[in-house]
Amino acid sequence: MYNNDNKTASLLEVDNLRIEFPTRRGVLTAIDGVSMNIRAGEILGVVGESGAGKSLTGTAITGLLERPGRIAGGEIRFNGQRIDNLAAEPMRRLRGKQIGSIFQDPLTSLNPLYTVGRQLIETIRTHTDLTPRQARARAIEMLKEVGIPAPEQRIDQYPHQFSGGMRQRVVIALALCVNPKLVIADEPTTALDVSVQAQIISLLQRLCRDHGSAVMLVTHDMGVIAETCDRVAVMYAGRLVEIGPVQDVVKRARHPYTRGLMGSIPKLGEEVEYLTQIDGAMPRLSHIPQGCAFNPRCPHATARCREEKPPLDGIGAGQVACWLWEGRSQDTDAGELFAEAALRRREPARENSGEDNVKKHVAACEQGVAS
Numbered sequence: 001m002y003n004n005d006n007k008t009a010s011l012l013e014v015d016n017l018r019i020e021f022p023t024r025r026g027v028l029t030a031i032d033g034v035s036m037n038i039r040a041g042e043i044l045g046v047v048g049e050s051g052a053g054k055s056l057t058g059t060a061i062t063g064l065l066e067r068p069g070r071i072a073g074g075e076i077r078f079n080g081q082r083i084d085n086l087a088a089e090p091m092r093r094l095r096g097k098q099i100g101s102i103f104q105d106p107l108t109s110l111n112p113l114y115t116v117g118r119q120l121i122e123t124i125r126t127h128t129d130l131t132p133r134q135a136r137a138r139a140i141e142m143l144k145e146v147g148i149p150a151p152e153q154r155i156d157q158y159p160h161q162f163s164g165g166m167r168q169r170v171v172i173a174l175a176l177c178v179n180p181k182l183v184i185a186d187e188p189t190t191a192l193d194v195s196v197q198a199q200i201i202s203l204l205q206r207l208c209r210d211h212g213s214a215v216m217l218v219t220h221d222m223g224v225i226a227e228t229c230d231r232v233a234v235m236y237a238g239r240l241v242e243i244g245p246v247q248d249v250v251k252r253a254r255h256p257y258t259r260g261l262m263g264s265i266p267k268l269g270e271e272v273e274y275l276t277q278i279d280g281a282m283p284r285l286s287h288i289p290q291g292c293a294f295n296p297r298c299p300h301a302t303a304r305c306r307e308e309k310p311p312l313d314g315i316g317a318g319q320v321a322c323w324l325w326e327g328r329s330q331d332t333d334a335g336e337l338f339a340e341a342a343l344r345r346r347e348p349a350r351e352n353s354g355e356d357n358v359k360k361h362v363a364a365c366e367q368g369v370a371s
C-alpha cells in the first residue's frame with residue numbers, strides 16, 4: 001500500500017487494517033482497509049470529521065480496542081514485529097514502555113486516588129531498573145520538563161489539585177517518562193483553553209524532538225496540523241482517503257474531501273485558501289455508500305464513483321484515493337483538475353468548450369466564485 005522506502009524506515013506500520021462491530025443487524029465495518037506508517041521521530045497528523053475512525057485506529061494500535069469491536073483483517077507492526085495479535089500481557093508491557101498514549105480527557109489516564117508522583121514513579125519503576133529514589137528524581141525532572149512549576153512540591157499532590165492544562169501536562173509526563181518510541185495523542189488539547197493548547201502542542205513537539213519519539217497526533221485543528229506535523233493522514237468513513245507531507249496536503253490538497261476539510265485553515269506561510277464547503281454529513285456505519293464513500297457529498301462524483309471504490313494510489317510523495325486522480329502525475333494541478341471536473345459537470349453537452357473555457361473556470365475558481 002505504501003512505497004517501500006517508507007516501509008523500511010517505518011517504526012509503525014498499519015497494513016490494510018479492518019475493524020468490525022458485530023451487531024444483531026449484521027457486521028458493521030468501522031475501519032475499512034486502512035494502511036499508514038509512521039517513521040521514527042516523525043509527527044503524523046490524523047484528521048477527519050467526527051466518526052471518521054481516527055480514535056479506533058489509535059486504540060487498535062495501542063491494543064485498547066474494546067469488545068465487541070474486533071480487528072477483522074490486516075496487520076499492525078511495531079519495529080517490524082506484529083503486535084495486532086499480541087497477548088494481553090506482552091501488549092501491556094509494550095504499551096507502558098514503548099507506546100505511550102495521551103487522550104483528550106487527562107482524568108481517564110490519571111488515578112484520582114494516587115498522587116501524581118506515585119503514578120509517575122510506579123510507571124518509571126515498572127519499565128526501568130531505577131531505584132525508588134532515582135525514579136522520584138526522574139519524575140521531578142519530567143514534571144519540570146513539561147512545565148509544572150515547583151515540581152518538588154507538586155509531585156506529592158493529587159490530580160484534582162491541578163488545573164486542566166496542568167493535568168494534561170502530567171499526562172504527557174506520564175506518557176513520556178519512559179521515553180516511548182511512539183506516542184498516540186488523541187485530541188490531547190481539545191478540552192483546553194486556546195492559549196494552553198498552543199503550549200501543550202509545542203511542548204509535545206519539543207519533547208518528541210528531544211526524546212526522538214514518533215507521534216500520531218489526532219486532532220480536528222487544522223492549524224495545529226499545519227504547524228506541527230510532518231505528514232498528514234485524512235480519514236473518511238473508516239477509510240484513508242489521502243496521506244502525504246503536510247505542505248502538500250494543506251497547500252495542495254488532492255482529495256475533494258481534504259480540500260473541503262482544509263477550507264478554513266490558517267495559511268501555511270502562503271496565500272492558500274480553499275473556498276470549498278462540504279455539505280452533508282459523515283454516513284453512519286450502517287449506511288456507508290457503495291463505491292467511494294464520499295460520493296454523495298462530492299461535487300465531482302460520477303457514475304463510476306457510485307459503483308467502484310477508488311484505491312489509494314501513490315502520487316508524488318503522497319497517496320490519494322479518488323478516481324479523478326487516476327493516471328495523473330504529481331505535476332497535475334489540483335485546482336485545474338477540479339475546475340475541469342466542475343466544467344464537465346456543469347456543461348456536459350457543450351461542444352468545443354476548449355481550453356479557454358477551462359482556463360476561465362480555473363480563474364473563476366481561484367477568485368472563489370465557483371467550487
Ligand SMILES: Nc1ncnc2c1ncn2[C@@H]1O[C@H](COP(=O)(O)OP(=O)(O)OP(=O)(O)O)[C@@H](O)[C@H]1O
Nearest residue numbers: 021030048049050051052053054055056057069285
Ligand atoms: N463501541 C462501538 N460500537 C459501535 N460503533 C463504534 C464503537 N466505537 C466506535 N464506533 C463507530 O466507529 C466509527 C469511528 O469511530 P471513532 O471513535 O474512531 O471516530 P473518530 O474519528 O475518532 O471521531 P471523533 O472525532 O468524534 O472522535 C464511528 O462511526 C463510531 O460510531
Ligand code: SF4
Nearest residue numbers: 292295298305322323
Ligand atoms: S472518487 Fe469520485 S466521489 Fe470520490 S472523491 Fe473522487 S471524484 Fe469524488
Ligand SMILES: [Mg+2]
Nearest residue numbers: 054055056186
Ligand atoms: Mg475520536
